[in-house]
Amino acid sequence: MRRTRWLSADEQRTWRAFLDATQLFFGQIDHQLQLQAKMPHAYYEVLVRLSETPLRRLRMGDLATTSLSSKSRISHAVARLEEAGWVRRERSGGDGRGLVAVLTDSGLAALRAAAPGHVEQVRAHLFDRLTPAQVAALGEISEAIAAPLRAGRSACGDPPCGAERTGDDA
Amino acid sequence: MRRTRWLSADEQRTWRAFLDATQLFFGQIDHQLQLQAKMPHAYYEVLVRLSETPLRRLRMGDLATTSLSSKSRISHAVARLEEAGWVRRERSGGDGRGLVAVLTDSGLAALRAAAPGHVEQVRAHLFDRLTPAQVAALGEISEAIAAPLRAGRSACGDPPCGAERTGDDA
DNA sequence: TCGGAATAGTTGAGTACTCAACCTGCGTTC
DNA sequence: GAACGCAGGTTGAGTACTCAACTATTCCGA
Numbered sequence: 001m002r003r004t005r006w007l008s009a010d011e012q013r014t015w016r017a018f019l020d021a022t023q024l025f026f027g028q029i030d031h032q033l034q035l036q037a038k039m040p041h042a043y044y045e046v047l048v049r050l051s052e053t054p055l056r057r058l059r060m061g062d063l064a065t066t067s068l069s070s071k072s073r074i075s076h077a078v079a080r081l082e083e084a085g086w087v088r089r090e091r092s093g094g095d096g097r098g099l100v101a102v103l104t105d106s107g108l109a110a111l112r113a114a115a116p117g118h119v120e121q122v123r124a125h126l127f128d129r130l131t132p133a134q135v136a137a138l139g140e141i142s143e144a145i146a147a148p149l150r151a152g153r154s155a156c157g158d159p160p161c162g163a164e165r166t167g168d169d170a
Numbered sequence: 171m172r173r174t175r176w177l178s179a180d181e182q183r184t185w186r187a188f189l190d191a192t193q194l195f196f197g198q199i200d201h202q203l204q205l206q207a208k209m210p211h212a213y214y215e216v217l218v219r220l221s222e223t224p225l226r227r228l229r230m231g232d233l234a235t236t237s238l239s240s241k242s243r244i245s246h247a248v249a250r251l252e253e254a255g256w257v258r259r260e261r262s263g264g265d266g267r268g269l270v271a272v273l274t275d276s277g278l279a280a281l282r283a284a285a286p287g288h289v290e291q292v293r294a295h296l297f298d299r300l301t302p303a304q305v306a307a308l309g310e311i312s313e314a315i316a317a318p319l320r321a322g323r324s325a326c327g328d329p330p331c332g333a334e335r336t337g338d339d340a
Numbered sequence: 341t342c343g344g345a346a347t348a349g350t351t352g353a354g355t356a357c358t359c360a361a362c363c364t365g366c367g368t369t370c
Numbered sequence: 371g372a373a374c375g376c377a378g379g380t381t382g383a384g385t386a387c388t389c390a391a392c393t394a395t396t397c398c399g400a
Binding site: 341343344351353355357362364368 | 371372373374375376377378379380381382383384385386387388389390391392393394395396397398399400
């Protein structure tokens, strides 16, 4: 590996600002959701994915994929959500190994109850702070960052796959 | 509270992209740092803050503030870093309650060892993916998001303070 | 100079995540 | 049709974080 390309002063500032923004923003989002809906943002997202599906059901594996999570994470998460009565696990028809997570009525109700407050937070701390041009830019920037990582993910099994440059000297 | 201002389709897309990007990106950063430097990104940041200080030392409280963490988090984190021999805690001169965290030589060495690989990841997955204009935009966007949240933070004690709109009906 | 209130930091219980090991059922192949 | 490997999912140990309760020191007012 060739000499490290350190960050310029400008890049440093941008990097720090990005770190601060994401840390503060997601901290706020998570905190509010925990307070008002008794669930972390990750669980909220699981409920959202299920609710967007025609029959409010998704195989565990697909749930993991669409949530960009590991199987293990989803398994633990759904176990919790099941305890709360918001999700139920059923054996999947065709495949004896497969399970589907089903959003219960109570889960849908919890989601509907949580949504307005959550959306309001996202607006207040993200969209309301940005000009329309900045919103558009953020969308493009996010896609530019996400796309290659999504691609890299699907190349291996469970995320993230460590087959990257190692940082050793040449 | 008035009717929920739901997200438009465009905003939805942006929001999802932003979620995906941050989740994938920080997942990658954290994973690589854990693998190559045996520390999570949060701990790396602590070492960085200490290293940037003239005497490689910072009061616990100041460390919490500059890291945008809670006291508790820093306390736990420094305890860990102390076990690893990367940081030492000393009584602070003037104030009998105060403690300073001091970056040890070994800690500085660990930081120096970790830095190139880490910076390389940040470049590879962030700066290299963006045009200069996008980098500039990201800096401004990040500041626009971070600034109000920083301000809100200092208004109360430990972050984040829940004194926000509650999401109840009016 | 005594007695609170505020400040600095720690502690412990509970929660969410990661990684690796592990079942279980499916599908081949011979 | 038995044995292999593999895909789908779970499990448990270990780690990082949060929140609330706590200790210890300092500040301040009468």
